[in-house]
Amino acid sequence: MSDYILEMNNISKEFTGVKALTEVNFKVAKGEIHFLVGENGAGKSTLMKVLSGVYPHGTYSGDIVFDGKVQKFGKIADSVQAGIGIIYQELALFPDLSVYENIFAGNEVARGSIINWNKTIVQAKEMLAKVGLSVNPETLIKDLGVGKQQLVEIAKALSKNIRLLILDEPTAALNENDSENLLNLLRELKKQGITCIMISHKLKEVIAVADKATVLRDGRAICTLDASKGEIKENVIIKNMVGREIEDIYPKRANKSFGDNILEVKNWSAFDTQLGRHVVKDVNLHVKKGEIVGIAGLMGSGRTELALSLFGNPRSYKLQGDMLLNGKPGSFKHTSDAINAGIAYVTEDRKGNGLFLIQDIRNNITAANLRGVASKGVINGNEEVRVAQSYKDSLYVKAPSIEQIVGNLSGGNQQKVSLGKWLFVGPKLLILDEPTRGIDVGAKFEIYTIMNKLISEGMSIIMISSELGEVLGMSDRVYVMAEGRIKGELSIEEADQEKIMQFATQ
CATH class of the missing domain: 3.40.50.300 (P-loop containing nucleotide triphosphate hydrolases)
Structure with missing residues (x-):
């Protein structure tokens, strides 16, 4: 029988023509703590979403072999049934429910349709002991700190008898003490025979507890480093994370x-x-x-x-x-x-906070400065058209007209509209x-060119x-x-x- 609990072979994944993963091979031995590291956008979370069924079989190419069997997960519940649990940075807990209710939410201790609450509380205490959390299981989640909530999330996963636990940036929102407690828990889970995969940007965590670390870069697996061979060192990890040449797409400013x-x-x-x-x-x-x-x-x-x-x-x-x-x-x-x-701020989340996706270019560009196209409190439609058309042209927004719905534009053109919206306030x-x-190289070059132009104008x-x-x-x-x-x-x-x-x- 193989020493590997998990083998992901030649995994490739695309999003509307963008290659997120390219023939990634990733192996994890039974009972080890294995880190996935790489820059933002390297493909770490995408690979784990493939593994956990968030991206179901058929939406990627390649094979997942778990516990010696080829798996074809159609949904998250399938991977959980097989013994894989995943915990994201943004916790999926119900703040107004108790600790024990959260631990067994969707996995109730019941006979038929009748939940046995006494048995639920007893088993919740057992799960809390496994993760080293000493709290009353009747405590509401909202009354716990983030670090303790993270441990409840892990206890919830363990209640489903998982053998492989995936943690995606679990310490990003934790303070130093809570982070250290979590790393100690990984060591304890290893003793209990549970295999852990952890995504982290904090190299000191990788060096402290990793048995192995796989580096992803631009959707490809670059190398796997082995702590037993002395390979997990900060300079080695960094070199593999950033080992590409900078593309020559940055326009220079003459003066x-x-x-x-x-x-x-x-x-x-x-x-x-x-x-x-x-x-x-x-x-x-x-x-x-x-x-x-x-x-x-x-x-x-x-x-x-x-x-x-x-x-x-x-x-x-x-x-x-x-x-x-x-x-x-x-x-x-x-x-x-x-x-x-x-001062103006162009958000990182253009779809969630930056734009009105169901409205057109014209309405989006003037949204932050309606006074600039209004007279005595009434919007001047002709002026709004003139302003929107001006920014569409100067920012090279590729669209048939300013009446185009912003949600139908490419990412790069959405970003230009978001930029135009804030430039109209005159910052x-x-x-x-x-x-x-999330935009292509050509659109990036255009954004950089616009930035240089703004700087040359005194911004x-x-x-x-x-x-x-x-x-x-x-x-x-x-x-x-x-x-x-x-x-x-x-x-x-x-x-x-x-x-x-x-x-x-x-």
Whole structure:
């Protein structure tokens, strides 16, 4: 019998012509802790969704062999039935139900249609003991911290008699103590004979507990490193994660000329009352006129939270610190205050938060500045058409007309519309959060060209990006974030992929 509990052979997966996985081979031995590492977008989560049945058999090519048998999972329930459980970064718990109700939700302890609640509570205590969580099983989930909720999620998976546990970025939202507790739990589960696959960007976690680590890059499996052979080292992992050449798609600016600071924040912190922790802590940064400042970092590093805290604080964080705009103290109680002060924010989630997908280009472009196309409170239709057409042309939006429904545009053209929407408010500082996520190379080049044009016209840009090539290709200066803090500041002359990754994984 094979020593491998899992073999994924020649797995390929496409999304509307985009190759997410290309002939990936991935093997996991029984009882080991195996990490999947790679940059954002490398294909880690996609591979695990193939394994767990989120992407059913027939939507990918290749074979999944689990416990010596070829599997054809049609849904998540099929993989659970086989003994595979997956836990995502965003927990799937019911906050207003108790711990024991959550552990056995969908897997009730019952005879026929009658649930045995006493037996449920007893078995819930057994599951909680397995994960080392000492809480009353009658406690409501909403009354637990994130770390304890994570353990309840694992207990829920274990209640289904799983033999392979997949954890997708489980420590991204945890503090240091809760993260350490989770790693200790992995060691304990290993003793219990449970195999674990964990996706993580935190290299110190990989080095601490991994038996093996497979590196994915651009949808391909690059290598598998073995701790017993001394191969799991930070510099080795980083080299394999970022070992590609930067594509020559970044248009150069002929003349770089920077003015005074347009924005400066000192000792800037943001406390999220819902999470019960700081998402931004003691950040000091500045942006000069005519400068593109890149903010790099891995998922959960606090980059988006920093952007939102600067842009009128729409998530109602508790803020501390000082903000200077053009050298003068500034503070915003609402996003409209930030807009009026000349700051605009293009969200990373254009479909969820950036655009009205069921409306046309015209309505989307003017949505953030209706006053700009109105007279005495009434929208001037002719002016709205003129403005929308102007931005459609200047941003090279490929569509038959401004009446085109935005949800029917390609990702790149949606991003241009989202950009046009915020350019129409006339910002002096533009915050771009993942400006080229999910768009093709040609559209990326067009976005970069637009950014350079805006800079030449006197605007300043903060660019948040998970693509290291993009950060290095477009920035004048780079800040690197991890765990809500600025871990390093690099001039573009001294910055390289390995330095950024070293700061990002501290």
